[in-house]
Amino acid sequence: MPGKPASPQQQLSTLPLEALKGVGPGLKQRLAILHLHSVQDLLFHLPLRYQDRTRLAPIGRVLLGQDVMLEGDVVHCDIEFGRRRSLVCRIKDGTGLLSLRFFHFSAAQKNMLSPGTRVRCFGEIRPGKTGFEIYHPEYQVIKPGETPALSDSLTPIYPATEGLQQTRLRNLIDQALALITPESLREWIPQAVLAQVIRQTRWPSLSQALAYLHHPPVDAPVQQLFDGAHPAQQRLAFEELLSHRLCLRRLRKQSAVQQGPEMRAQHRYRTQFLHQLPFKLTGAQQKVSAEISADLQQPRPMLRLLQGDVGSGKTVVAALAALQAVDNEFQAAIMAPTELLAEQHYFNFCQWLEPLGLKIGWLSGKVKGKQRRETLADIADGSAQLVVGTHALFQDEVVFQRLGLVIIDEQHRFGVHQRLALREKGLNKQTQPHQLVMTATPIPRTLAMSAYADLDVSIINELPPGRTPVNTLIIANTRRPEVIARIHAACQSGSQAYWVCTLIEESEALECQAAEVTWQALQAQLPDLNIGLIHGRLKPVEKASVMTAFKKGELHLLVATTVIEVGVDVPNASLMIIENPERLGLAQLHQLRGRVGRGAKASHCLLLYQTPLSQAGKLRLGIMRDSNDGFYIAEQDLALRGPGQVLGTQQTGLMSFRIADLVRDADLLDPVKSAADYIEHSYPSHVDPLVDRWLGDRELYGNV
Numbered sequence: 001m002p003g004k005p006a007s008p009q010q011q012l013s014t015l016p017l018e019a020l021k022g023v024g025p026g027l028k029q030r031l032a033i034l035h036l037h038s039v040q041d042l043l044f045h046l047p048l049r050y051q052d053r054t055r056l057a058p059i060g061r062v063l064l065g066q067d068v069m070l071e072g073d074v075v076h077c078d079i080e081f082g083r084r085r086s087l088v089c090r091i092k093d094g095t096g097l098l099s100l101r102f103f104h105f106s107a108a109q110k111n112m113l114s115p116g117t118r119v120r121c122f123g124e125i126r127p128g129k130t131g132f133e134i135y136h137p138e139y140q141v142i143k144p145g146e147t148p149a150l151s152d153s154l155t156p157i158y159p160a161t162e163g164l165q166q167t168r169l170r171n172l173i174d175q176a177l178a179l180i181t182p183e184s185l186r187e188w189i190p191q192a193v194l195a196q197v198i199r200q201t202r203w204p205s206l207s208q209a210l211a212y213l214h215h216p217p218v219d220a221p222v223q224q225l226f227d228g229a230h231p232a233q234q235r236l237a238f239e240e241l242l243s244h245r246l247c248l249r250r251l252r253k254q255s256a257v258q259q260g261p262e263m264r265a266q267h268r269y270r271t272q273f274l275h276q277l278p279f280k281l282t283g284a285q286q287k288v289s290a291e292i293s294a295d296l297q298q299p300r301p302m303l304r305l306l307q308g309d310v311g312s313g314k315t316v317v318a319a320l321a322a323l324q325a326v327d328n329e330f331q332a333a334i335m336a337p338t339e340l341l342a343e344q345h346y347f348n349f350c351q352w353l354e355p356l357g358l359k360i361g362w363l364s365g366k367v368k369g370k371q372r373r374e375t376l377a378d379i380a381d382g383s384a385q386l387v388v389g390t391h392a393l394f395q396d397e398v399v400f401q402r403l404g405l406v407i408i409d410e411q412h413r414f415g416v417h418q419r420l421a422l423r424e425k426g427l428n429k430q431t432q433p434h435q436l437v438m439t440a441t442p443i444p445r446t447l448a449m450s451a452y453a454d455l456d457v458s459i460i461n462e463l464p465p466g467r468t469p470v471n472t473l474i475i476a477n478t479r480r481p482e483v484i485a486r487i488h489a490a491c492q493s494g495s496q497a498y499w500v501c502t503l504i505e506e507s508e509a510l511e512c513q514a515a516e517v518t519w520q521a522l523q524a525q526l527p528d529l530n531i532g533l534i535h536g537r538l539k540p541v542e543k544a545s546v547m548t549a550f551k552k553g554e555l556h557l558l559v560a561t562t563v564i565e566v567g568v569d570v571p572n573a574s575l576m577i578i579e580n581p582e583r584l585g586l587a588q589l590h591q592l593r594g595r596v597g598r599g600a601k602a603s604h605c606l607l608l609y610q611t612p613l614s615q616a617g618k619l620r621l622g623i624m625r626d627s628n629d630g631f632y633i634a635e636q637d638l639a640l641r642g643p644g645q646v647l648g649t650q651q652t653g654l655m656s657f658r659i660a661d662l663v664r665d666a667d668l669l670d671p672v673k674s675a676a677d678y679i680e681h682s683y684p685s686h687v688d689p690l691v692d693r694w695l696g697d698r699e700l701y702g703n704v
Contacts, residue, residue, distance in 0.1 A: 012040040012176070012184045013693065020175045027168075033161045035696055040185065042176040043210050044693060045169075046236070046658050047156035050225060053122060054151050054218045060095030062125050062132060069150070070098065070134075071120045071142070077113045089113045091121075098125075099133040118142040153215040154222070173214055180207050188686045188693070189239060193675045203235040210236075228664055237660040238668050238675075243694035244657075245676045246687050252303065252455075259431040260301035261404040263328040265293050270323050272356050277316070284462035285313050291458050292321050292436060296405070302434035308460030309630035310594025311467055314438050315345065317460070318407050319352055321436055326358060326385045330404025330433075334388045337410050339364055339536075340543060340563045345409065346388040347544075353386065363389035363398065366540050407436045440591060440630070470597040472605045472625045476613075483577055483606055484525050490575045491529050491556035495601060497575035499559045500592055502583045518579070519559040529556040536563050562588065564595060571599030581607040581624070582617040586637035589624050616640070639663050658694070 015038055017023045017031055036042055057068040072091035080088050087105040091098055100121060102109065113119065123137035142148065158169045187194070187206050197203070204212065209232040216225060224230045228237070274281070281289070288306060295302035308314045322332035334349070336342035346362050353360060361375050361384030378384035382401030387393065437455065475483060487497050499522065501515040519533040532546045532555040543563075550558045551570050558564075558573075562584070576596045581589055589607075597603035607621050623636045660668075679686050 010184060011186065012043065012179060013038055013186075013689065015039040015179070015184075017042070017172075020172055022168075023172070027164075030161055030164045031172075034159060034164075037696065039176045039179060040693060041696060042173050043180070043185070043214075044236075044658065045158060045173065046213055047158055049157050050154040050216060050220075050222070051122070051157060052222070053155045054153070056120075056150070058095040059091070059093050059098045062098070064125055064127060064132070066125050067123065068125060069120070069122045071118070072098070074113050074115050074117045074119060076115060077110060079110070087113075091119060097131065099128055099130060100137050100139070101128070101133050101135050103136070112141060118144075120148065153217055154220055154225075156214055156216075177211060177214060180210070182207075185210075186689065188690045189242070189675065190679065190683050190686065193678060197238065197671055197675070198235075201231065201234065203231045203238075206235070206239070208232070228659070228661055233659055234665070234668070237657075237665050238672065239690070240657055240660045240694050241665065241668055241672045242675055242679075243690045244660075245672055246679065247691045247695055249676060249680060250687060250691065255303055255432065256300050258301055260299055260434055261325075261328070261330055261431060262299050263296040263324050263330065263404065263434075265297060265324065266327040269327050269353075269356055269358075270320060273319065273323055273352060276352075276355065279464065281316065282313065282460075282462045282464055284308075284460045285317055288458040288460055289317050289320050291456075292317065293324060295456070296321065296324050296434055301432040302436065303455050304436055305455040305457045306436055306438045306460070307457065308438075308440060309463070310440050310591060311463060311598055312440075312460040313464055314409075314440065314460060315348055318409075318436065318438060319349065321405060321407065322349075322386055323353070325405040325434075328404065330402050331379070331382060331384070331400050332386050332405040332407065333393055333400070333403060333433075334386070334407045334409065335393050336388075336390060338563060339366065339390055339540060340534075340547075341409065342388055342390045343540060343544060344547075344569070349386060349388060358385050359383055360385070361387040361389075363387060363392045364540070365390060365392050367392070403433045405434045405436065407438065409438045410440065440594070468597050468600065468603055469628050470593055470603045470605050472593065472607065472628075474607045474609065474621050474625055476611050477579075477608055478611060480608065483608060484522070486606075487557060487575065487577070488526055488529065491526075494572075495575060496550065496553065496555070496570065496573040497557045498564065498573060498577070498595060499557060500564065500576065500578045501559065501561055502578065502580045515559055515561050522557065522559060526557070530554060531557045531559060533559045534563065535561040562592065564592070569598055570595070572601070574599065574601040574603040576603075576605045577608055578605065579608050580610055581621060582609050582613060586620055586623060586633050586640070587630075590630055590633045593624070 017028055017037065017039065019039060020042075023031075031037075031042075034045065036045055051067050053069045055069065056071050057066075059070055059072060062068050062070070070091070070093070072093040074089055075092050075097070076088075076090040078088060080086050084103055087102040087110055089100040089102075091100060100113075100119075100123075119139050119141055121134065121137035121139035123134035125132050126135060127133070140148065156170065156173075157166060158173075160166060160169060185207055203209070212220075212230075212232040213236070221230065225233070228234075288308075292302070292304060292306070295304055306314055306317065308317075318334065322334070325332040334342075334345055336345055342364060346360065349360050359378065361378050363372070363375050363379075367375060375384065375387075376397060376399075379387055380399045380401060387400075392398070487499075490497055499518060501518050515533060515535045519531060523531050532550055534543055534546045538546070546555070546558070549555050550573075553572060573596050576593060578584075578589065578592055584592075593605045596605060607624060609617065609621060613621070620636075620640060623633060627633055662669075679690075
């Protein structure tokens with residue numbers, strides 16, 4: 001029965017929402033959309049922000065953009081006809097006049113707000129035709145002689161969903177708060193940890209922190225709350241970061257008990273491969289390759305992150321790992337996020353490994369018909385020893401005969417749970433393939449500690465000899481003719497160049513259109529140069545043809561979208577123009593810039609920005625100009641844009657914290673790591689309740 005009281009000892013984590021007054025099947029369904037299934041879930045559904053309804057503001061002193069509580073007498077109320085019909089109601093107090101505007105209204109509402117009526121309303125101050133206005137304010141009519149009480153605490157605004165009003169959420173959370181006792185809401189962080197951390201930080205207890213954040217008092221430090229720096233927020237951020245870390249460590253443990261395919265370090269293919277390479281491996285490549293080889297020899301599945309700046313030679317290391325798998329009669333799969341990068345890998349692996357007598361399969365969404373059927377058959381009977389592809393490798397119809405190693409490139413482009421999905425393609429449920437995850441977007445330490453806590457990390461921190469640092473210049477679009485003249489001079493002297501058109505309003509179609517327009521304009525301006533065009537909408541065979549022509553030096557200039565961001569290697573290209581660089585994140589700009597400077601020629605990257613450039617834009621482009629260090633750039637990108645955008649994981653659930661912030665709370669990560677180690681070792685039974693409290697049904701990491 002809805003509203004049935006909880007027994008004093010019952011854990012709120014197991015108390016269903018129906019125990020609260022007013023929760024029936026319909027409301028329960030809407031709450032489930034927000035991942036709210038128990039009374040405890042409601043307590044940890046934390047406010048996004050706060051409104052101050054504790055005092056009345058004088059109309060004459062309100063400011064644009066403020067959320068305010070006002071009280072006044074209606075002096076005029078009528079329907080206005082413009083582009084949209086609206087009900088406009090003018091109210092006044094002793095200090096000024098203001099309009100309330102309703103685009104959705106009824107005749108009864110118009111009659112209720114007749115002149116002479118006193119109203120109290122709340123909303124955001126906006127500019128209007130006749131002065132300040134509030135659109136669709138929350139309001140109540142005040143009867144003569146009444147003085148309704150003002151709120152005695154700041155009003156929380158919660159994440160909500162359609163059909164679920166803030167007032168209903170507040171009411172349910174208030175009911176949940178009333179049920180908190182030391183027995184019903186367990187403190188899962190051991191006292192030894194709390195004593196040490198809280199003594200240093202003066203944080204409140206768990207129940208005090210929740211009560212404060214759901215109902216901050218009138219005198220609460222609003223700016224501190226806005227900044228996420230209040231002790232109550234820090235107390236909960238610590239626990240949330242701890243639960244995420246424990247969750248990833250739990251995944252790691254689950255993987256560790258699985259059997260992995262043991263791959264002895266045989267040197268038949270490795271020796272042949274290294275002998276035919278036109279260069280020697282760097283010390284860093286050799287070190288990292290040895291770490292991976294040692295992992296592959298273990299009877300448990302490898303989970304390793306391979307970081308290396310643009311051009312550091314990760315693909316060669318991946319090839320050596322794949323050869324160790326093939327030498328032991330296992331298949332290896334290499335997955336990349338874009339068709340172009342996957343094609344580039346396919347081209348490289350064919351060049352390197354086909355001479356050794358290996359068969360390499362190719363699978364993407366665009367491989368259809370007979371070719372697809374043949375590739376799937378080769379994968380299933382094991383004749384394709386190495387398979388390169390895109391997300392298509394996830395599909396049910398892809399069945400490997402003996403998959404022993406999965407290599408995922410540019411991991412940050414995939415959902416975090418996808419990283420673990422190819423395990424299902426392994427030999428059987430008892431054994432799981434080894435995993436090597438690669439990225440050329442260096443992961444700042446703060447992210448590595450939280451997003452990749454289940455991985456061992458190897459870093460290639462050395463560039464191959466002969467690579468030249470790229471000189472970066474910031475140039476306004478008004479100097480476009482000079483830039484075109486510079487391209488002409490560079491190409492005439494034997495160099496090649498890229499012109500990159502960046503994303504327009506997140507639309508691939510518009511981006512491709514912009515690239516085509518630029519290509520046509522540059523052909524007209526530089527008639528004596530051969531200019532190619534590449535974008536995401538070209539057929540794979542067309543893209544391959546353009547890239548081959550550019551690699552062979554048959555094209556002077558390549559106009560491209562950001563599809564060339566990763567994996568494209570043309571040593572003779574020494575000049576890059578990136579148009580509208582202010583639209584991109586620093587990590588992506590660094591990736592693009594990494595397409596030049598791959599040979600011995602002095603290389604240049606021109607960032608051609610639109611004027612006027614915002615302060616933030618100037619700051620970001622300045623970082624690019626001043627540094628070629630991918631790790632420094634990644635740290636700056638994280639500080640400026642936040643973890644979800646840097647990792648491309650906003651959609652995956654992993655980085656979507658309710659209260660923690662990886663940049664702001666970076667100083668908590670070391671104590672969180674210590675606490676996680678202590679809990680795992682001394683209080684293993686506390687891991688699941690902590691993870692369930694903060695992640696619950698969001699914990700999709702292990703499944704697709």
